[in-house]
Amino acid sequence: MAKQIKVYSTLTCPICRRTKKFLEENRVPFQDFNVGVDAVARDDMIRKSGQMGVPVIDIDGEIIVGFDEPKLREKLGLNRG
Amino acid sequence: MYDLIIVGAGPAGMTAAVYAARKKLNTLLISKDVGGQVNWTLGVENYMGYQFIEGQELMVKFEEQVKRFPIDIKTGQLVGKVSRVKEAFRVEAENGDAYEGHAVIVASGKRPRPLGVPGEEKLRGRGVTYCSVCDGPVFTGRRVAVVGGGNSALEAVNDLVKIAEHVFMVSLTPLTADAILIEKARQANNLTVFTEYQVLDISGENMVQGMRIRDLKSGEVTFLEVAGIFVEIGLIPNSELVKGLAELNAIGEVKVNCSCETSVTGLFAAGDVTDAPEKQIVVAAGEGAKAALRAHRYLQRLKS
Numbered sequence: 001m002a003k004q005i006k007v008y009s010t011l012t013c014p015i016c017r018r019t020k021k022f023l024e025e026n027r028v029p030f031q032d033f034n035v036g037v038d039a040v041a042r043d044d045m046i047r048k049s050g051q052m053g054v055p056v057i058d059i060d061g062e063i064i065v066g067f068d069e070p071k072l073r074e075k076l077g078l079n080r081g
Numbered sequence: 082m083y084d085l086i087i088v089g090a091g092p093a094g095m096t097a098a099v100y101a102a103r104k105k106l107n108t109l110l111i112s113k114d115v116g117g118q119v120n121w122t123l124g125v126e127n128y129m130g131y132q133f134i135e136g137q138e139l140m141v142k143f144e145e146q147v148k149r150f151p152i153d154i155k156t157g158q159l160v161g162k163v164s165r166v167k168e169a170f171r172v173e174a175e176n177g178d179a180y181e182g183h184a185v186i187v188a189s190g191k192r193p194r195p196l197g198v199p200g201e202e203k204l205r206g207r208g209v210t211y212c213s214v215c216d217g218p219v220f221t222g223r224r225v226a227v228v229g230g231g232n233s234a235l236e237a238v239n240d241l242v243k244i245a246e247h248v249f250m251v252s253l254t255p256l257t258a259d260a261i262l263i264e265k266a267r268q269a270n271n272l273t274v275f276t277e278y279q280v281l282d283i284s285g286e287n288m289v290q291g292m293r294i295r296d297l298k299s300g301e302v303t304f305l306e307v308a309g310i311f312v313e314i315g316l317i318p319n320s321e322l323v324k325g326l327a328e329l330n331a332i333g334e335v336k337v338n339c340s341c342e343t344s345v346t347g348l349f350a351a352g353d354v355t356d357a358p359e360k361q362i363v364v365a366a367g368e369g370a371k372a373a374l375r376a377h378r379y380l381q382r383l384k385s
Contacts, residue, residue: 013215014120018137036218051206052219070157
């Protein structure tokens with residue numbers, strides 16, 4: 001079964017855009033939550049990650065804070081590009 | 082053994098890598114990340130060839146250009162130390178990996194300056210942030226503080242007053258930002274400015290709950306109840322890796338001459354980590370090119 005991926009981000013954060021672009025380029029479907037306007041998602045993000053920085057990536061419950069390409073590749077099973 | 086090890090993959094390091102590769106130097110590019118500070122820049126309008134480009138997009142283009150060449154790239158590795166080994170250098174990453182090269186270019190850039198107060202490190206990312214443009218919207222409807230009095234602090238304030246419940250601005254000195262930014266901030270009705278106040282400490286269990294500030298004139302201490310603290314007090318050079326090896330200036334920048342040579346033969350430096358004036362993407366790229374060409378010349382002499 002495909003992994004459930006959620007990205008918590010803000011519109012202004014360049015690293016969030018980079019993260020989402022990386023997922024798109026690797027054809028990884030994800031749900032995007034704008035924590036600048038979505039208060040429920042914001043609380044979820046803080047609860048799951050225990051911190052308030054964006055982006056936060058939730059891969060089937062595994063939490064990655066920030067754009068960490070090697071870690072994302074590992075968790076998503078993507079080969080080194 | 083590499084001919085050349087380049088530490089840092091921002092504009093200086095990546096440009097140096099391309100120049101080194103074109104000289105057929107056996108090169109290692111090692112860095113914590115790709116793009117460095119430029120990744121946090123929304124729009125770039127003064128890098129020639131692009132009238133407008135997003136910072137991270139420009140860095141992706143740099144990276145693509147580097148990857149056209151057969152050089153080794155190791156990312157996710159923060160270099161902790163560069164030391165002399167006979168006529169060569171040893172570059173140690175914080176994860177324990179070590180590499181040797183005949184020459185080294187230090188292009189490790191700068192990072193946000195921390196406040197250096199109790200509670201800051203523990204609550205980093207838990208309300209304490211150094212990227213207001215990234216994390217600002219997370220604090221929508223909350224009370225926040227911005228520390229600093231320069232342009233980046235005022236820019237953060239002007240963004241935050243639109244979304245936060247209240248913004249406290251705390252500056253050690255009178256505001257030094259451009260008048261136009263200060264004037265804009267003064268129009269906000271949810272902003273309180275404390276100038277000539279010092280931050281004493283940041284408190285909170287799991288998340289920031291507030292911070293104490295002290296009036297430099299009267300000595301009076303005030304507690305500000307805030308959920309977010311945006312630290313915008315400038316940058317410091319990532320020069321620890323060559324501390325004790327190369328000469329640094331008073332603010333920790335690596336001293337270089339106009340050919341990017343440091344005080345140590347065979348050790349070069351380029352970009353924001355150096356004392357070369359004007360921290361700009363185009364300047365850093367140019368310095369990276371100079372450093373690689375000089376290193377190439379040095380290596381030729383070494384081999385002959």
